[in-house]
Amino acid sequence: MLARTLPDEDWTARQGEVLEAALGLLVEEGATLTTAGVARAASCSKETLYKWFGDRDGLLTAIVRWQAAKVKLPRIDRERLDAASLREGITSFARNLLGVLSSDTSVALNRLAISHGGTGLGAIVLENGRREMGRRLKPVLEAGRDAKLLRFDASETAFRTYFGLVVRDVQIRLLLGEDCRFGGAEIAADAERATDQFFALYGADEMQALPAEQNA
Amino acid sequence: MLARTLPDEDWTARQGEVLEAALGLLVEEGATLTTAGVARAASCSKETLYKWFGDRDGLLTAIVRWQAAKVKLPRIDRERLDAASLREGITSFARNLLGVLSSDTSVALNRLAISHGGTGLGAIVLENGRREMGRRLKPVLEAGRDAKLLRFDASETAFRTYFGLVVRDVQIRLLLGEDCRFGGAEIAADAERATDQFFALYGADEMQALPAEQNA
DNA sequence: GCCGAACCGTACGGTACGGTACGGTCGCGG
DNA sequence: CCGCGACCGTACCGTACCGTACGGTTCGGC
Numbered sequence: 001m002l003a004r005t006l007p008d009e010d011w012t013a014r015q016g017e018v019l020e021a022a023l024g025l026l027v028e029e030g031a032t033l034t035t036a037g038v039a040r041a042a043s044c045s046k047e048t049l050y051k052w053f054g055d056r057d058g059l060l061t062a063i064v065r066w067q068a069a070k071v072k073l074p075r076i077d078r079e080r081l082d083a084a085s086l087r088e089g090i091t092s093f094a095r096n097l098l099g100v101l102s103s104d105t106s107v108a109l110n111r112l113a114i115s116h117g118g119t120g121l122g123a124i125v126l127e128n129g130r131r132e133m134g135r136r137l138k139p140v141l142e143a144g145r146d147a148k149l150l151r152f153d154a155s156e157t158a159f160r161t162y163f164g165l166v167v168r169d170v171q172i173r174l175l176l177g178e179d180c181r182f183g184g185a186e187i188a189a190d191a192e193r194a195t196d197q198f199f200a201l202y203g204a205d206e207m208q209a210l211p212a213e214q215n216a
Numbered sequence: 217m218l219a220r221t222l223p224d225e226d227w228t229a230r231q232g233e234v235l236e237a238a239l240g241l242l243v244e245e246g247a248t249l250t251t252a253g254v255a256r257a258a259s260c261s262k263e264t265l266y267k268w269f270g271d272r273d274g275l276l277t278a279i280v281r282w283q284a285a286k287v288k289l290p291r292i293d294r295e296r297l298d299a300a301s302l303r304e305g306i307t308s309f310a311r312n313l314l315g316v317l318s319s320d321t322s323v324a325l326n327r328l329a330i331s332h333g334g335t336g337l338g339a340i341v342l343e344n345g346r347r348e349m350g351r352r353l354k355p356v357l358e359a360g361r362d363a364k365l366l367r368f369d370a371s372e373t374a375f376r377t378y379f380g381l382v383v384r385d386v387q388i389r390l391l392l393g394e395d396c397r398f399g400g401a402e403i404a405a406d407a408e409r410a411t412d413q414f415f416a417l418y419g420a421d422e423m424q425a426l427p428a429e430q431n432a
Numbered sequence: 433g434c435c436g437a438a439c440c441g442t443a444c445g446g447t448a449c450g451g452t453a454c455g456g457t458c459g460c461g462g
Numbered sequence: 463c464c465g466c467g468a469c470c471g472t473a474c475c476g477t478a479c480c481g482t483a484c485g486g487t488t489c490g491g492c
Contacts, residue, residue: 014469028221034449045470047452056450114391115331117246124392130385160384163412169346171388175318175330177338197377197417250479262438266481417438 009065015052019066026063027108031115035059053079057119060112064121067109068128071100087195093137094191100179101171110157110175120139134159150203161201165194227282231268231337234258242279243324244355247331250257273335277330281326281339284344289314302360302412309353312380317383318397323390330391368418377417382411383411 011019011135021042026033039046049069051153053059068186100106113125144150150157173180182190237258242249251272255262269275312345316322322345329341350372357374360366369375388394398406 031331032333035451036449039471045472046450047454047471048469050451050468110334110388110392111330113393113486114327117248117327118393122391126389126392126394150245161381163378164382164384166380167378167385172326172346173256173342175338175391176326176342177329177334178342185243196283200417201413251481252479255441261442262480263441263482264439264486267439272480406440 009062011062011066016066018044018049019063019093022059023105024062026112027104028107031112033112040119054215060116060121061124063076064109064113064124064128066070067105067123071128081143081149083145083149086140086147086149087199089140090137090144090162091191091195093133093140094162094194095187097133097163097166098170098187098190099184101167102174102187107174110171122198130163133163147203150199150202151204152170158202162194162198165197166191220404222376233270234260234265235279238279239283241285242328243320246324249276249328250427251355254279273337276332276337280325280329280340280344283321284340284348287344295351297359297363297365297382299365302363305356305413306353306360306378306414307407307411309349309356310378311403313349313379313382313384314406315400317387318390318415322336324388326391346379349379353378365418365420366415366418370422374418378410378414381413382407 018038021037022033024039025041029037035046035049039049049059053062057203097168106216109125110129113121116122126205137159138155141152141162145152147153150158234254238249238254239251241257245253251262251265254275265275267366269278270345298413325341331338332338353375354371357366357368357378361368361371366374386396
């Protein structure tokens with residue numbers, strides 16, 4: 001397997017510290033992030049910033065990549081797959097997704113990428129966010145299909161439906177500034193609900209036992 | 217019926233022209249919109265802009281409200297409700313929603329509101345976008361429930377599920393700059409798929425005839 | 433025809449920020 | 463001890479843009 005399509009850039013420890021400080025500042029200051037502010041927060045000089053990252057855009061790109069490289073959730077293994085483990089794998093994926101999307105860091109990074117038009121930042125976030133999520137879950141879904149536990153034609157379509165059932169309007173509401181921050185309990189309940197609905201739509205016949213209308 | 221909860225600010229014809237020009241400029245220039253640019257595009261002076269809207273923020277707010285006041289989709293009437301008309305009402309709502317969300321104007325306005333942190337712009341977009349959509353569809357859903365065609369406890373939850381099934385990851389992908397622009401055919405197909413899935417989840421028993429796994 | 437209000441076009445001050453240059457400091461190899 | 467490279471802090475420059483001021487023009491009322 002290829003390590004990554006992206007050239008997994010390796011920063012030095014000091015550069016990592018700077019990027020970490022920049023990320024923290026981005027979370028609390030939003031898109032009004034300034035190079036002077038980063039230099040101050042990271043106790044480094046602007047000249048060094050420009051020497052390392054070349055450009056303000058380069059710095060922002062590095063921040064996004066830095067965060068993207070950090071979230072390396074363990075892939076779910078497809079061995080030992082029965083109905084219960086499949087369901088738990090899918091549900092835990094949803095919990096994870098909701099937890100990430102509702103984090104301050106994710107909101108700040110998505111805000112940055114969105115406000116930054118089309119300079120590639122959005123593509124990076126898309127590739128390491130939404131796309132990577134699909135890459136994580138699809139093998140599980142396909143294993144479930146192989147085990148006759150799920151029925152679907154295209155795993156991409158099935159994943160997008162699950163994504164919609166899980167996320168619904170949460171991400172856009174967070175991005176638009178509504179503080180519908182919810183804790184672990186609500187996340188777990190939402191993940192359960194979405195999984196119930198997903199199995200009602202894509203489960204093999206014997207899996208569709210649970211009624212779908214148990215709304216939170 | 218109350219006209220609107222918002223004080224339906226009435227601009228003069230000339231002010232409407234200016235706002236229209238500003239909206240067009242916002243679509244093609246994005247968040248880098250400048251007052252001088254608006255003045256140039258609208259053939260008016262910056263002084264007039266500040267006289268009318270007070271502030272750059274006031275101008276942006278006026279643009280958002282202006283667009284919000286324009287999209288006055290006809291509410292669906294709940295009379296003469298059988299299975300076919302309910303389904304058509306819901307599906308046409310989904311078509312409408314997808315059409316609006318994928319429009320350049322919607323993308324630009326959402327980008328603006330998102331990049332603009334928490335200065336109320338996001339709240340306005342939320343109120344006139346996502347919230348208004350709920351206000352439109354919920355009566356239809358409740359009428360369907362009264363007619364024993366749908367089953368759910370909270371119409372809000374049912375609506376949010378439908379929202380997720382319709383929109384999925386489309387909006388965030390558009391906001392992040394991916395050009396997954398699709399035409400009327402794809403929109404119609406997506407609306408049909410989402411409606412099938414919605415009836416599979418929330419339809420009364422005799423409505424769940426259609427299989428759910430007909431993926432695009 | 434005259435006045436005033438509204439508005440257009442433009443020019444200007446203030447400021448914030450991206451990007452650069454320069455002096456000073458630390459650590460290391462010779 | 464010397465030189466050197468990396469880096470910090472800061473001062474600085476150019477530019478872009480917000481917000482305002484001013485002269486000129488149009489238009490309705492009298």
